[in-house]
Amino acid sequence: xxxxxxxxxxxxxxxxxxxxxxxxxxxxxxxxxxxxxxxxxxxxxxxxxxxxxxxxxxxxxxxxxxxxxxxxxxxxxxxxxxxxxxxxxxxxxxxxxxxxxx
Amino acid sequence: xxxxxxxxxxxxxxxxxxxxxxxxxxxxxxxxxxxxxxxxxxxxxxxxxxxxxxxxxxxxxxxxxxxxxxxxxxxxxxxxxxxxxxxxxxxxxxxxxxxxxxxxxxxxxxxxxxxxxxxxxxxxxxxxxxxxxxxxxxxxxxxxxxxxxxxxxxxxxxxxxxxxxxxxxxxxxxxxx
Numbered sequence: 001x002x003x004x005x006x007x008x009x010x011x012x013x014x015x016x017x018x019x020x021x022x023x024x025x026x027x028x029x030x031x032x033x034x035x036x037x038x039x040x041x042x043x044x045x046x047x048x049x050x051x052x053x054x055x056x057x058x059x060x061x062x063x064x065x066x067x068x069x070x071x072x073x074x075x076x077x078x079x080x081x082x083x084x085x086x087x088x089x090x091x092x093x094x095x096x097x098x099x100x101x102x
Numbered sequence: 103x104x105x106x107x108x109x110x111x112x113x114x115x116x117x118x119x120x121x122x123x124x125x126x127x128x129x130x131x132x133x134x135x136x137x138x139x140x141x142x143x144x145x146x147x148x149x150x151x152x153x154x155x156x157x158x159x160x161x162x163x164x165x166x167x168x169x170x171x172x173x174x175x176x177x178x179x180x181x182x183x184x185x186x187x188x189x190x191x192x193x194x195x196x197x198x199x200x201x202x203x204x205x206x207x208x209x210x211x212x213x214x215x216x217x218x219x220x221x222x223x224x225x226x227x228x229x230x231x232x233x234x235x236x237x238x239x240x241x242x243x244x245x246x247x248x249x250x251x252x253x254x255x256x257x258x259x260x261x262x263x264x265x266x267x268x269x270x271x272x273x274x275x276x277x278x279x
Contacts, residue, residue, distance in 0.1 A: 038226045039219040041250065042268025043257050044212055053206075061267055068268075087160045088175040092182040094212045096155075098162050 028101050030083035032076045035096045036067050048093045052086070057058060077102060103228065109203075110252055111259035119204040119259045121197055128194045134214055134245075135191035140182055152217035156183070186210040206261055211253050218246045 034045075042064055049060035053076060066073035075097075076086050083099040090097035110127075112120040123131070135143070147154040157176060157266060161167040189206045199207065222242055230247075233239040258265040 008265070038224055038228070039216055040212070041254060041257075043264045044208070044253060046267045047208070047264055048258055048274070055131070084160060084171060084175065087171075088179055091156075091158060091160075091175075092179045093209055094156065094216050096158055096173070097160070099160055100162070 029077045030080050030099050031074045031102045032086045032090070032097055032099050033072050034063075034067050034075050034090060035098070036071045037096050040094060044067060045095065048080050048090070048095060052089050052093065111199075113259045113262060114198070117201040119199045119201070119256065121199055123198075125195075132194040133186050133189050135194065135210065137192075138214055138217065139184065141189045142180060142187070152220045155216050155220040156213060182190070183213060185212070187212070191223045201260065204256060208253060208256050208260070210258065211249055215246060215249045215253060218242055218249065222246060 010043055046057070046060045046064045047068065049055050050057060055063070062081075063075055064072045075090075077083065079087075080099075087097045087099050110121075110123050112122060114120055121128070126184070141150065141152065145153045147157050157172075157179065159168045160171045160175070186206045186209050189203055190210045193203050193207075196203075222239055224246065228243075230243075233243045254265075
């Protein structure tokens with residue numbers, strides 16, 4: 001476990017391998033979704049997207065607006081382990097994130 | 103930029119932040135941090151709505167996978183929160199915050215907003231008149247709005263261009279607000 005301070009890190013988090021294997025669609029990437037909520041500020045959400053994913057201001061702001069106006073946005077994708085690490089980092093930053101298989 | 107007697111945080115040339123909060127405000131933040139640590143260490147997602155908001159499920163419809171995820175991720179997310187709480191408590195009285203410290207403050211202050219806001223049931227429609235008839239909730243709403251100001255100000259001190267985010271309509275081609 002190397003997440004000393006998830007919040008201080010901009011590198012992808014590392015967590016243990018999941019116990020439940022992907023038996024149905026092992027080759028499909030997982031998509032991380034952030035949902036709209038009435039508390040997080042637009043500036044805060046934009047800042048988190050830039051900080052966690054290294055996105056440009058333009059991309060982070062576009063995703064923030066998508067969350068705000070459409071109710072949700074896909075913010076990253078990858079293997080199940082990678083998606084879980086992103087979800088954990090988003091949770092640590094107070095964003096309402098889930099993951100689903102593309 | 104003009105002088106503002108209500109200023110809470112100012113950017114510094116070295117990337118850090120000058121803490122302009124009054125002594126009483128600093129004490130309040132240290133006290134909130136301490137209360138928040140107590141919540142993190144004694145409550146759970148099932149016992150407290152604020153905790154449920156801080157530790158949401160990763161899988162929307164898969165109980166087993168959520169249990170598995172929680173087993174592996176919860177302690178790290180909790181440790182990150184506790185580290186942030188410790189930093190806020192230890193540095194609430196400091197006049198100068200390094201960039202790293204200020205960054206951790208943002209996350210912890212935002213956590214506090216999530217806890218207070220969730221307990222109050224804040225929605226997009228909640229405003230200053232919502233809790234007029236309920237003194238206890240009104241007081242918590244005061245805390246919530248103060249924390250909102252602090253998070254916004256601190257973000258702007260860390261990155262002045264963030265002050266413009268969310269104030270304008272999305273650029274052309276984007277969904278309307």
